[in-house]
Amino acid sequence: MVFHNCSCKVGPSLLACDMSDMANEAKRVVDAGADYLHLDVMDGHFVPNITFGAPVIKCLRRHTKAFFDCHMMVSKPEQWVQDIADAGGDQFTFHFESTENPEALIQQIKDAGMKVGVAVKPNTDIKLIDNIVDKCDTVLIMTVEPGFGGQSFMPDMMDKVEYLRSSKPEMDIGLDGGLGPKTIDVAAKAGANMIVAGSAVFNSDPREVIQIIRDSVEKYGNGKGQTSA
Numbered sequence: 587m588v589f590h591n592c593s594c595k596v597g598p599s600l601l602a603c604d605m606s607d608m609a610n611e612a613k614r615v616v617d618a619g620a621d622y623l624h625l626d627v628m629d630g631h632f633v634p635n636i637t638f639g640a641p642v643i644k645c646l647r648r649h650t651k652a653f654f655d656c657h658m659m660v661s662k663p664e665q666w667v668q669d670i671a672d673a674g675g676d677q678f679t680f681h682f683e684s685t686e687n688p689e690a691l692i693q694q695i696k697d698a699g700m701k702v703g704v705a706v707k708p709n710t711d712i713k714l715i716d717n718i719v720d721k722c723d724t725v726l727i728m729t730v731e732p733g734f735g736g737q738s739f740m741p742d743m744m745d746k747v748e749y750l751r752s753s754k755p756e757m758d759i760g761l762d763g764g765l766g767p768k769t770i771d772v773a774a775k776a777g778a779n780m781i782v783a784g785s786a787v788f789n790s791d792p793r794e795v796i797q798i799i800r801d802s803v804e805k806y807g808n809g810k811g812q813t814s815a
């Protein structure tokens with residue numbers, strides 16, 4: 587177990603909320619202690635599902651000041667950078683697999699005034715992002731195949747977290763997919779500190795679940811929850 591210097595950040599994924607009432611659902615989880623909101627943008631091409639894009643994010647922005655991490659599961663991320671920035675996105679998390687020129691995309695995102703996240707699918711070797719990771723604010727390691735909520739957590743992905751964490755004690759390392767009270771300890775011990783959770787938060791008591799996640803990351807991840815003997 588390697589301790590890191592990052593605070594725990596819990597980002598409920600609105601994919602699991604009642605999307606007909608997204609503004610109130612966002613408020614519900616922010617009031618319950620969420621640190622940010624994870625917005626899953628899917629285009630039906632990069633992943634076999636369609637959700638929403640900049641127009642919906644723009645409407646949601648009128649109802650909350652929460653940090654928006656826009657997880658872009660789209661084939662042409664370059665096409666949407668300015669629209670997401672204009673809609674109120676704070677972070678643009680692109681998939682490494684979705685672009686031929688990650689360096690140019692990272693610069694485009696920064697020029698648009700957003701933070702940069704890079705996401706990797708389960709079958710992507712984490713070493714492939716070695717030469718861009720320092721240009722990004724966060725890495726998002728997928729612990730399910732992107733496209734749908736409610737799937738089972740893939741513990742094998744913890745090798746990727748440990749690999750990154752061993753050289754990056756200050757970096758926000760996120761996990762996405764199947765996270766909740768049953769899986770958070772494994773994730774926290776590996777060194778993840780940004781936790782995306784959809785079903786676990788929205789299908790239960792959000793405050794309680796967010797607190798369980800935070801306690802685990804603080805106990806196993808940054809040592810803040812450790813009591814001295």
Ligand SMILES: O=C(CO)[C@@H](O)[C@H](O)COP(=O)(O)O
Pocket residue numbers: 599601602624626657730731732733734735736737762763764765782783784785786
């Ligand atoms: O990006 C995705 C799915 O592609 C995730 O954000 C899921 O929405 C997480 O949902 P749960 O696994 O927590 O239900």
